[in-house]
Amino acid sequence: MLRLYDYLSSGNSYKPRLLFNLLGQPFDLVELDIMKGETRTPEYLAKNANGRIPLLELEDGTFLPESNAILHYLAEGTRFLPGDRLGRAQVLQWMFFEQYSHEPNIAVVRFWIEHHCLTPEREAMLPEKQEGGHAALGVMENHLVDRDWFVGETASIADIALYAYTHVAPEGGFELTDYPAIRAWLDRVFALPGYIPITQL
């Protein structure tokens, strides 16, 4: 059975946990507490030199890090990855957008607030993060105005990747009031059979 090293409350860790549940696929879960340094031990760094979660352990003992690479691995051959070349590239387009333009702004501010580590240096970075986060939300809103899902006619791993930190964006001070298309899309993800909330194992 596949094994997932995970930290509840991390959106990146939630992504594969949500996909496992949407697929109805059982998995082993190993909870690690990143705030207690459990991803920086020599034992964990031997599994993932980058010291981050989530991490997927395959049945043969291979370790696969990076939340979006894990999503891609799990989704191949399922309805969550398009069957055509352009569709697959567009799914990746949104997943790279998520890791570059969305997560470093929205998820990072949420983390600072949630874990009470908003130092003066970080406080000074808030305006730039807020501008970047709202720019990303604007791009998403614009894209969703006339479509239900990010790529194609059904939910894909692009939606899962973007859902993870968008649905908790208000916890980082990013209110979604002005993004009606995003809010309608969040409702569609929430309604998917097998959906679980971020804090559920």
Next chain:
Amino acid sequence: MLRLYDYLSSGNSYKPRLLFNLLGQPFDLVELDIMKGETRTPEYLAKNANGRIPLLELEDGTFLPESNAILHYLAEGTRFLPGDRLGRAQVLQWMFFEQYSHEPNIAVVRFWIEHHCLTPEREAMLPEKQEGGHAALGVMENHLVDRDWFVGETASIADIALYAYTHVAPEGGFELTDYPAIRAWLDRVFALPGYIPITQL
């Protein structure tokens, strides 16, 4: 023919330009000057709402942004993307690592220095960027100690994605003296048939 919207000196734009040349595949090139705001015009934003380069225009007029998604699109069915599911996921693992842990540190500092826009606020962020950049280089060095390429036995788009900003890392103050395995890998990429330097069209 495929058309690439590009900015010379951008490593992200260099990635697809390098792959086109390695594949021996002709393409149209449209040069844009990001420093003159040419990627923020209404005309360009209609092509890519995120306002970034590179951007690939397909023969049917579809636009595909995000350098690593473009690489994936171009590489499908070629020797630069592995044929097995785990290999493809590992290629993506390194490409997400590049966009999250490498580019925001190494490429961003190089950009600040090259374009003389190192404000006092950015100056204050330098230690964190330098620590993050060297952490990423350390992960790469560690991985390359006993292998020639990031995934499998031949060059893949994971190598192209990571090469783009690693080979110019010294321009951002990231000296590669202490990374012998990385330097040997840079030489291997340089020796690939069809290789072009970053400033070559």
